[in-house]
Amino acid sequence: MACALITAQDLRSVLSRVAQKIAEQESYLNSLDAAVGDGDHGITMRLGFQAIVRKLGELDLQASVDVIWREAGMAFMNASGGAIGVILGKMFMAGGTTLRGAQQLGAPEFRNMLSAMETAIAKAGRAKPGDKTILDAVHGANSALAGLNATSDDLALLVSRAAQAANRAAQDTADMVCRVGRASRLGDRTLGCPDPGAVSFSIILREMAAWLAERQANLGAAPTGTND
Ligand SMILES: [Mg+2]
Numbered sequence: 001m002a003c004a005l006i007t008a009q010d011l012r013s014v015l016s017r018v019a020q021k022i023a024e025q026e027s028y029l030n031s032l033d034a035a036v037g038d039g040d041h042g043i044t045m046r047l048g049f050q051a052i053v054r055k056l057g058e059l060d061l062q063a064s065v066d067v068i069w070r071e072a073g074m075a076f077m078n079a080s081g082g083a084i085g086v087i088l089g090k091m092f093m094a095g096g097t098t099l100r101g102a103q104q105l106g107a108p109e110f111r112n113m114l115s116a117m118e119t120a121i122a123k124a125g126r127a128k129p130g131d132k133t134i135l136d137a138v139h140g141a142n143s144a145l146a147g148l149n150a151t152s153d154d155l156a157l158l159v160s161r162a163a164q165a166a167n168r169a170a171q172d173t174a175d176m177v178c179r180v181g182r183a184s185r186l187g188d189r190t191l192g193c194p195d196p197g198a199v200s201f202s203i204i205l206r207e208m209a210a211w212l213a214e215r216q217a218n219l220g221a222a223p224t225g226t227n228d
Contacts, residue, residue: 004106004107004153004154004155004156004212004216005104005105005106005155006065006104006105006106006155006212007065007103007104007105008062008063008064008065008068008104010104010211010215011065011068011069011105012056012068013211014207014208014211015049015052015053015056015068015072016053016056017207017210017211018049018203018204018207018208019049019050019052019053021203021206021207022045022046022049022200022203022204023046023049023050025042025045025203026042026043026045026046027042028042029041029042029045029196029199029200030042030043032193032194032195032196032199033196035190035192035193036178036183036186036189036190036193036195036196037182037183037196040082041084041196041197041200042196044080044081044082044084044085045080045084045200047079047080048075048076048077048079048080048084048085048088048089049076050079051075051076051078051079051080052072052075052076054075055071055072055074055075056068056072059071064099064102064103065096065099065102065103065104065105065109066096066097066098066099066100066101066102067096068096069092069093069095069096069099069113070092070093070096070097071096072092072096073088073089073090073091073092073093073094073095073096074089074093076088076089076092077089077090077093083125083181084134084197084200086124087121087124087125087134087197088134088197088200088201090120090121090123090124091117091120091121091124091138092117093120094116094117094119094120095113095114095116095117095120096113097116098112098113098115098116099112099113105155106153106155107152107153107154107155107158108153110155110158110159110162111145111158114138114141114142114145114162115142117138118135118138118139118142121133121134121135121138122135125180125181126180127179127180127181130176130179131176131178131179131180132173132176132177132178132179132183132190132195132198133173133178133180133181133195133197133198134195134197134198134200134201135198136169136170136172136173136176136195136198137166137167137169137170137173137195137197137198137199137201137202138166138201139169140165140166140168140169140170140172141162141163141165141166141169141201141205142162143165144161144162144164144165145158145161145162148161155212156209156212156213156216159205159208159209159212160209160212160213162205162209163202163205163206163208163209166198166201166202166205166206167202167205167206169198169202170194170195170198170199170201170202171194172194173194173195173198174191174192174193174194175191176190176191176195177190177191178190178195
């Protein structure tokens with residue numbers, strides 16, 4: 001089904017949507033970070049995604065999906081300070097690298113990308129699942145996909161399952177104590193609030209899923225013959 005693919009053009013629109021939604025959640029993300037850190041996670045995320053949107057405007061119109069993800073990662077890393085800038089930046093770049101040569105992002109590409117993202121984060125942050133970091137959300141998403149039929153080629157379904165699992169995993173980090181990063185010094189005081197990075201990652205997947213679902217709904221609503 002052609003609509004279950006994300007082309008380079010689509011990816012631009014997906015990332016712009018994520019940027020907008022992240023900006024809308026800025027205060028909420030700041031408040032989560034204030035519970036365990038310096039309260040700037042929402043600002044960092046907004047600045048990083050604004051830089052991604054600027055980069056999209058500078059990229060060649062022919063830029064492929066892998067180039068877009070990698071350039072987005074680099075733009076995010078350059079624009080946002082702190083650990084999350086490096087971690088999310090490396091994660092996007094690693095995901096983009098797996099797409100080299102791909103014309104579009106389909107179900108197998110999404111699986112590969114998510115898996116490479118988890119590896120990249122584990123390396124960059126030296127965290128393990130359960131340490132109350134962004135890794136928990138990424139690991140949750142990957143685990144959910146591993147439980148789905150490997151031949152499932154419905155990208156919209158895959159992204160939506162991954163997004164649900166990432167959200168559950170992010171919420172579950174509220175019951176965890178920070179074990180890596182600056183907040184680990186706070187010990188039990190980090191209980192009760194979800195990890196801001198994990199929540200941000202779940203927002204990224206949620207908006208990707210919402211974009212795909214909306215497009216499917218639009219295609220379904222279009223009069224026969226008008227959707228090429
Ligand atoms: Mg912070």
